[in-house]
Amino acid sequence: MTAATEVKPAKVRRFRFNWVDSFLWFIRIAAIITIVIGFIGSIQLFLAGEGPTPAQWRDLVISSISQGAMYGLIALGYSMVYGVLGFINFAHGEVFMSGTMVGFVAADNLFRAGMWESNILLSVLIVLLVAMSTSMLIAVLVEKVAYRPLRGAPRLIPLITSIGVSFFLQYSFAGLFGVGVRTYPALPASVPSRVNILGVPIETTKLVVIVVAILSAIGLWYFVARTRTGRAVRAVAEDKEIAGLMGINVDRTIVTTFAIGGAMAGVAALMWALLFRSVDFTTGFLPGIKAFTAAVLGGIGNLPGALLGGVLLGLFEGTGPLLILAGLGIPAVSQLKDAVAFIALVLVLIFRPSGLLGERLGSEDRA
Amino acid sequence: MNLRKAVNRGLITGLAMSFIGGIGMVTAFNGKVLIEPIVTLGYAVLFALPFVVAVVSTKRVVLEGVETEPYGWGDVAMGAVIGLVGGLLTAGYVILIDTIDVTHTFPDMGPPTVLEMTFHKGLPVGLALLAGGSLLAGTLGGAVRLIPERARSALFVGLLWVVGFAFFEPVIEDMFEFARVVTRFIYAPNGGLNGVAAVIIFIVVTGLAYRFQGGESVLRTRLVGVDDRGRSFPTKLALLLIGVGVVVLPMVLGGLVNELLINVSLFMLMGLGLNIVIGMAGLLDLGYVAFFAVGAYTTAVLTAAQSPTWNPELGWWAALGVTMVVAVIAGILVGTPVIRMRGDYLAIVTLGFGEIVRILLLSDWLKPYFGGAQGIRGIPGINFFGLTISGVDPQLFIYFCIFFVAIAVVVSYRLLYSRVGRAWAAMREDEDVAEATGVGTVTAKLLAFVTGAVLASFAGALVSAKVGTVFTNSFDVLVSLIILVVVIVGGMGSIPGVMVGALVLIGVLGGPRSPGLLAELAEYKLLIYGMILIVMMLKRPEGLIPSARRSRELHHEELTQDAWLDKKGQFTTEQAEEVPA
Numbered sequence: 029m030t031a032a033t034e035v036k037p038a039k040v041r042r043f044r045f046n047w048v049d050s051f052l053w054f055i056r057i058a059a060i061i062t063i064v065i066g067f068i069g070s071i072q073l074f075l076a077g078e079g080p081t082p083a084q085w086r087d088l089v090i091s092s093i094s095q096g097a098m099y100g101l102i103a104l105g106y107s108m109v110y111g112v113l114g115f116i117n118f119a120h121g122e123v124f125m126s127g128t129m130v131g132f133v134a135a136d137n138l139f140r141a142g143m144w145e146s147n148i149l150l151s152v153l154i155v156l157l158v159a160m161s162t163s164m165l166i167a168v169l170v171e172k173v174a175y176r177p178l179r180g181a182p183r184l185i186p187l188i189t190s191i192g193v194s195f196f197l198q199y200s201f202a203g204l205f206g207v208g209v210r211t212y213p214a215l216p217a218s219v220p221s222r223v224n225i226l227g228v229p230i231e232t233t234k235l236v237v238i239v240v241a242i243l244s245a246i247g248l249w250y251f252v253a254r255t256r257t258g259r260a261v262r263a264v265a266e267d268k269e270i271a272g273l274m275g276i277n278v279d280r281t282i283v284t285t286f287a288i289g290g291a292m293a294g295v296a297a298l299m300w301a302l303l304f305r306s307v308d309f310t311t312g313f314l315p316g317i318k319a320f321t322a323a324v325l326g327g328i329g330n331l332p333g334a335l336l337g338g339v340l341l342g343l344f345e346g347t348g349p350l351l352i353l354a355g356l357g358i359p360a361v362s363q364l365k366d367a368v369a370f371i372a373l374v375l376v377l378i379f380r381p382s383g384l385l386g387e388r389l390g391s392e393d394r395a
Numbered sequence: 396m397n398l399r400k401a402v403n404r405g406l407i408t409g410l411a412m413s414f415i416g417g418i419g420m421v422t423a424f425n426g427k428v429l430i431e432p433i434v435t436l437g438y439a440v441l442f443a444l445p446f447v448v449a450v451v452s453t454k455r456v457v458l459e460g461v462e463t464e465p466y467g468w469g470d471v472a473m474g475a476v477i478g479l480v481g482g483l484l485t486a487g488y489v490i491l492i493d494t495i496d497v498t499h500t501f502p503d504m505g506p507p508t509v510l511e512m513t514f515h516k517g518l519p520v521g522l523a524l525l526a527g528g529s530l531l532a533g534t535l536g537g538a539v540r541l542i543p544e545r546a547r548s549a550l551f552v553g554l555l556w557v558v559g560f561a562f563f564e565p566v567i568e569d570m571f572e573f574a575r576v577v578t579r580f581i582y583a584p585n586g587g588l589n590g591v592a593a594v595i596i597f598i599v600v601t602g603l604a605y606r607f608q609g610g611e612s613v614l615r616t617r618l619v620g621v622d623d624r625g626r627s628f629p630t631k632l633a634l635l636l637i638g639v640g641v642v643v644l645p646m647v648l649g650g651l652v653n654e655l656l657i658n659v660s661l662f663m664l665m666g667l668g669l670n671i672v673i674g675m676a677g678l679l680d681l682g683y684v685a686f687f688a689v690g691a692y693t694t695a696v697l698t699a700a701q702s703p704t705w706n707p708e709l710g711w712w713a714a715l716g717v718t719m720v721v722a723v724i725a726g727i728l729v730g731t732p733v734i735r736m737r738g739d740y741l742a743i744v745t746l747g748f749g750e751i752v753r754i755l756l757l758s759d760w761l762k763p764y765f766g767g768a769q770g771i772r773g774i775p776g777i778n779f780f781g782l783t784i785s786g787v788d789p790q791l792f793i794y795f796c797i798f799f800v801a802i803a804v805v806v807s808y809r810l811l812y813s814r815v816g817r818a819w820a821a822m823r824e825d826e827d828v829a830e831a832t833g834v835g836t837v838t839a840k841l842l843a844f845v846t847g848a849v850l851a852s853f854a855g856a857l858v859s860a861k862v863g864t865v866f867t868n869s870f871d872v873l874v875s876l877i878i879l880v881v882v883i884v885g886g887m888g889s890i891p892g893v894m895v896g897a898l899v900l901i902g903v904l905g906g907p908r909s910p911g912l913l914a915e916l917a918e919y920k921l922l923i924y925g926m927i928l929i930v931m932m933l934k935r936p937e938g939l940i941p942s943a944r945r946s947r948e949l950h951h952e953e954l955t956q957d958a959w960l961d962k963k964g965q966f967t968t969e970q971a972e973e974v975p976a
Contacts, residue, residue, distance in 0.1 A: 048731055178933070183739070184679050184742075187738075187739055188879070189929055189932040192924075192929040192931075195925025195928065199919065203420070203919065204417060317747070363757070364758055381740070
């Protein structure tokens with residue numbers, strides 16, 4: 029009797045051919061081979077004495093890291109909003125842009141008043157505060173007007189709304205401030221252009237950017253991990269309903285999330301001002317998308333991941349063209365910088381969709 | 396009346412009025428005269444704000460079991476307060492920008508704006524007019540609900556027609572070239588409706604609308620009814636009439652309007668393609684422009700004599716065959732890596748793909764093949780029985796556009812009711828459940844991408860033949876987003892909706908690089924697109940002409956709630972709306 033009802037172990041098919049998987053494997057292998065060939069080619073170029081010198085490489089890496097730090101700070105806004113509300117806030121790049129534009133107005137007026145020359149430290153601090161409060165204000169307003177009524181709507185609805193918000197903010201700023209490119213005043217001559225750290229000369233602006241990024245990351249970590257409000261944010265990210273039942277004011281916590289994301293975008297706005305100086309109403313678009321890439325790279329919803337992802341993305345797009353594409357014999361590689369960033373995004377999602385440090389999402393967002 | 400709420404709303408109105416003044420919108424829009432000599436688009440938009448805010452603010456939200464206050468003079472007072480506060484704030488703002496010079500930061504907040512905002516009448520008189528006008532508009536807005544429902548909607552229709560006549564001035568003048576006497580009476584010599592004609596149109600249309608109440612909802616039923624399998628006879632007749640109109644109209648219309656319609660039809664074609672990807676299969680593709688670029692560049696390389704490196708100089712139709720194949724390959728290449736991705740990752744990755752394609756086409760690396768920043772020039776046009784038709788003859792060229800739009804419509808309908816269409820619908824609602832019930836989601840997704848890609852490549856092939864040159868800057872992400880807006884505004888998944896969306900948006904506002912009917916809007920076009928997108932998503936996510944299935948999905952909960960209320964025989968939202976004055 030036992031023999032009759034005994035279930036035969038199902039025959040395990042070890043391999044099942046599947047077009048999509050095969051294609052994805054093909055992409056993976058092709059990507060690795062391309063990268064290796066390019067890398068070897070670049071090393072050969074380097075050994076042959078062509079391409080950048082070691083000193084240039086060092087500067088390139090430093091500037092890539094500083095730019096990556098900026099992406100990382102913007103990425104925090106994406107990551108936090110995604111963690112809490114579960115949608116990509118497409119307009120976050122514009123929140124960053126608003127900081128750069130209004131920060132410019134502050135810097136310009138300080139420059140006219142002569143304070144930029146006489147007290148650069150205070151001036152930069154004022155610009156930072158202006159940029160942070162602008163970005164914070166815009167982020168909070170956008171949440172209140174556009175996203176709050178959409179809680180509980182199907183997933184894609186808030187994403188599409190945020191595209192509309194992005195258009196609206198971009199062209200509002202174009203209307204208000206004009207479409208021309210504005211340039212931040214240069215740092216006064218009293219500030220040395222390079223500083224020696226452990227014998228390595230680093231451009232001052234880049235040093236400032238990296239230091240500011242580290243400081244704000246520490247501040248944010250303290251806020252999220254050690255304060256009551258931070259704990260509320262984490263709880264809401266985990267599960268909105270339960271958090272509400274535990275007596276957390278969910279609406280206020282979500283506003284806080286947007287405010288912090290905005291503030292970090294404001295810090296990033298100052299970095300942009302130091303690194304690139306020129307701003308216009310489209311400034312937010314590409315950094316916005318790249319910051320999202322950085323957030324995905326590090327694992328969306330994961331705050332240290334966002335910063336790490338930013339720095340890595342900065343390195344990829346800064347050094348990738350020279351390190352890999354040049355070795356493949358492609359001319360004018362610097363034009364392909366943005367393409368490298370997007371290809372990095374695609375490859376990350378193919379190789380490791382949950383990001384380098386893993387996603388941290390609430391249960392309802394894993395759909 | 397809730398004074399605090401009224402003042403609050405008034406302040407918002409004032410900010411909005413100051414904003415549109417400050418970005419130079421009033422000044423720019425005043426170039427378009429709606430009704431000679433007083434009503435211009437700028438002022439119409441300016442005073443529409445307090446009116447609309449008053450209308451919205453006095454609306455009651457009807458809840459079951461809660462006593463609703465009937466509409467009365469309190470609402471009028473509230474509208475008046477909103478208008479007055481808004482007008483005063485705006486007046487204060489005008490005084491501010493008149494006294495303090497901020498033009499080095501805000502270039503449009505200078506004397507020209509002050510001049511327009513004070514109606515060229517000097518500060519005291521102008522500001523009084525501004526505040527008074529706003530007060531009047533707000534009061535009217537508050538009073539709107541005191542008018543009986545039937546008369547109200549008739550008045551609204553009348554107003555809409557007057558605005559329509561003013562907007563479509565070039566089209567109407569063009570169409571009725573043979574009846575010059577009439578158009579000369581309706582329109583003033585230098586633009587705008589003639590005052591008397593405007594009043595006549597308004598009275599006639601309002602009267603007709605009052606008499607034939609409910610015509611609009613019949614029309615909407617017809618438009619939605621187009622989606623249904625068994626079309627009723629009147630729907631068929633209407634379709635036939637539209638078909639005849641589409642064939643005849645381009646011959647009657649002049650070059651300018653035809654040019655506009657070509658643009659509309661190109662976006663219609665792409666909108667229908669994207670509708671398959673987003674509306675039917677539920678895949679948010681933000682890099683749709685990539686397929687458009689692939690189509691345009693393939694055609695350009697294959698047909699143009701000046702194409703660098705390789706120029707087979709094929710005829711347009713032969714090239715179209717190759718383009719289709721390339722588009723299919725491109726669809727598969729983009730579709731496969733993203734197949735396993737979640738909805739929002741998919742959006743951003745496809746956006747990335749769109750940018751990658753553009754950057755590669757622009758790069759020096761591929762310059763020997765695609766011409767880099769110079770693009771490819773000298774694309775001949777469509778060869779047709781010995782003729783070569785390009786954009787210089789818009790009257791002929793538009794028929795090819797119509798032909799491809801027709802193909803897209805037929806393909807869309809065939810797919811909608813096919814096995815694949817049902818698979819897409821199932822996948823859109825819930826991917827896991829669809830897969831569990833045996834829907835091959837991989838094939839379905841790829842098929843959606845490929846179909847969309849082929850339709851976009853048709854548009855690309857047409858555009859390269861029309862313009863004669865291809866440049867990368869006509870393929871940036873903005874195009875993808877505009878097509879997205881067209882699909883969303885029309886109604887995701889609704890074929891007539893997408894077509895109407897393209898007609899309204901691209902026709903009136905204009906595409907990313909082409910002007911629409913209202914050329915004055917040019918600078919603010921994208922701002923308006925953004926606003927439309929936000930408002931649509933908040934208020935009417937199913938679009939102007941929703942597909943029946945989609946609106947059921949979006950309003951599922953409300954519907955069940957309504958059904959429950961209906962059973963009790965009271966308090967349905969429809970009935971409760973009509974609280975007697």
